[in-house]
Amino acid sequence: MGIILACCIQDELSNWTSHLLQWRTVAKWDILPKQFQEETFPAGCDLFFPEKKEMKRPGYKRILVTGGAGFLGSHLCEKLLRRGHEVVCVDNFFTGSKENFQGFFNNPHFEVIRHDVNFPIYLEVDEIYNLACPASPVHYQYDPIQTTKTSVLGAINMLGLAKRTKARIFHASTSEVYGDPLVHPQKETYWGHVNTKGERACYDEGKRCAESLFFDYVRQHALSIKVARIFNTYGPRMHPEDGRVVSNFVIQALKGEPLTIYGDGSQTRSFCYVDDLIDGFLRLMGSRDEFQGPVNLGNPNEFTILELAEKVLEVTGSSSKLDFRPLPSDDPRQRQPDITLARTELGWQPKVPLEEGLIKTIEYFDALLKASNRLTHVEFGRGNRRKNLANRRLTRSGKYKIGEGLTDRRRGDVDRRDGNGENATTSSMTA
Numbered sequence: 140m141g142i143i144l145a146c147c148i149q150d151e152l153s154n155w156t157s158h159l160l161q162w163r164t165v166a167k168w169d170i171l172p173k174q175f176q177e178e179t180f181p182a183g184c185d186l187f188f189p190e191k192k193e194m195k196r197p198g199y200k201r202i203l204v205t206g207g208a209g210f211l212g213s214h215l216c217e218k219l220l221r222r223g224h225e226v227v228c229v230d231n232f233f234t235g236s237k238e239n240f241q242g243f244f245n246n247p248h249f250e251v252i253r254h255d256v257n258f259p260i261y262l263e264v265d266e267i268y269n270l271a272c273p274a275s276p277v278h279y280q281y282d283p284i285q286t287t288k289t290s291v292l293g294a295i296n297m298l299g300l301a302k303r304t305k306a307r308i309f310h311a312s313t314s315e316v317y318g319d320p321l322v323h324p325q326k327e328t329y330w331g332h333v334n335t336k337g338e339r340a341c342y343d344e345g346k347r348c349a350e351s352l353f354f355d356y357v358r359q360h361a362l363s364i365k366v367a368r369i370f371n372t373y374g375p376r377m378h379p380e381d382g383r384v385v386s387n388f389v390i391q392a393l394k395g396e397p398l399t400i401y402g403d404g405s406q407t408r409s410f411c412y413v414d415d416l417i418d419g420f421l422r423l424m425g426s427r428d429e430f431q432g433p434v435n436l437g438n439p440n441e442f443t444i445l446e447l448a449e450k451v452l453e454v455t456g457s458s459s460k461l462d463f464r465p466l467p468s469d470d471p472r473q474r475q476p477d478i479t480l481a482r483t484e485l486g487w488q489p490k491v492p493l494e495e496g497l498i499k500t501i502e503y504f505d506a507l508l509k510a511s512n513r514l515t516h517v518e519f520g521r522g523n524r525r526k527n528l529a530n531r532r533l534t535r536s537g538k539y540k541i542g543e544g545l546t547d548r549r550r551g552d553v554d555r556r557d558g559n560g561e562n563a564t565t566s567s568m569t570a
């Protein structure tokens with residue numbers, strides 16, 4: 140009786156295994172219709188589901204990217220997928236968009252969860268990149284309370300997740316932790332100069348608090364952390380309405396509208412192309428255990444905003460004029476990373492020159508504008524990337540009256556919230 144029973148069980152088991160094997164064969168993408176294959180499996184992706192053996196491949200990881208639908212996050216997700224990892228993107232789509240996933244949304248190793256990082260989430264992951272937080276002043280000042288919460292509560296929730304899963308965790312901090320810096324260029328050892336009650340404070344102080352939380356988790360819970368201080372980065376997939384200087388200038392130039400220069404345009408920034416930055420992220424995540432950062436990641440080539448405007452006009456061939464507007468409060472006067480630490484520890488430095496990065500960014504926005512049926516004023520890419528000498532002459536001759544009629548509120552002249560009590564800004568984004 141026992142023998143008969145054993146034989147039946149063995150039979151069932153072998154049937155079941157053969158069903159499984161059959162199912163796996165059916166699931167293999169090579170028998171799917173060609174069109175479906177191409178849509179579903181971008182280049183480099185040859186499995187319907189990661190096979191068990193694939194998951195055991197050395198170096199294979201399940202990686203969480205918070206803020207993965209945003210500008211930097213989407214480039215990071217794409218790069219991680221190309222490296223053969225499984226990527227889980229968590230995003231509440233405040234500033235991110237699904238269009239940013241074009242080209243890899245159907246990749247079977249990619250998963251998206253709509254979730255606000257202010258609330259805990261339970262996942263099993265090997266690594267975490269914590270990027271969730273609006274980055275442009277227009278977006279983070281839209282709901283400053285939510286911005287602080289995202290930085291602080293988001294960090295606490297992700298650190299908690301890293302503690303439970305023993306995952307290595309990367310944090311996207313910012314050059315804004317240096318505020319309006321009194322030391323130039325900025326080294327990681329500089330503690331910063333931030334106005335705690337200014338309009339940028341929600342972002343700057345939120346990020347500073349997040350950094351301190353990361354180092355507390357190391358001291359208290361021996362977490363493996365990596366903290367990057369990111370300087371201004373630009374490239375395709377920037378939000379067209381984020382109000383940042385590169386996206387504003389490029390769109391304005393393409394539409395033939397005046398380029399809005401805040402203040403006299405003599406303030407400086409250092410612009411890093413997105414591919415260079417993402418390379419820095421990956422090197423930092425893969426760096427030796429003892430190296431935690433914070434480490435500056437940015438391009439050390441410094442430009443005035445006026446120089447940037449000239450460059451955009453030159454590359455687009457646009458004849459847009461310049462329109463000087465008041466400088467926003469607490470707008471940092473200068474910013475340039477000292478990247479010695481990144482060079483020595485990570486062997487990293489940016490490679491893409493401003494002009495080359497601008498061309499790729501302009502092509503992106505040009506396509507975006509054309510797709511949205513808004514006629515672009517300048518036909519970019521048709522051999523008219525000539526220098527716009529008229530504009531250059533005007534800016535250099537000082538014919539534009541620098542600072543005229545401006546209310547320079549930068550250095551403590553006027554803070555919109557001083558004397559007015561609390562800022563009453565609230566919105567549906569406030570949880």
Ligand code: NAD
Pocket residue numbers: 205206207208209210211212229230231232233234235236254255256257269270271272273274275278289293311312313314368369370371372373378
């Ligand atoms: P982004 O606004 O394009 O992306 C941020 C992403 O986070 C968006 O997809 C947004 O929807 C998501 N998000 C915002 N709040 C969230 C929340 N509560 N829960 C879940 N998702 C949320 O900005 P970015 O330029 O890609 O910046 C990414 C990170 O890098 C940010 O943390 C930012 O502070 C940092 N950073 C960026 C720059 C830069 O120049 N782009 C410079 C310094 C630091």
Ligand code: UDP
Pocket residue numbers: 275276371382383384385387388399400401402406408444466467470471
């Ligand atoms: N800026 C400008 N015109 C614009 C947008 C921004 O002159 O249309 C200036 C802004 O005042 C700041 C610099 O460009 O001095 C960079 O602004 P951005 O918002 O891109 O980044 P951040 O101030 O956070 O570095």
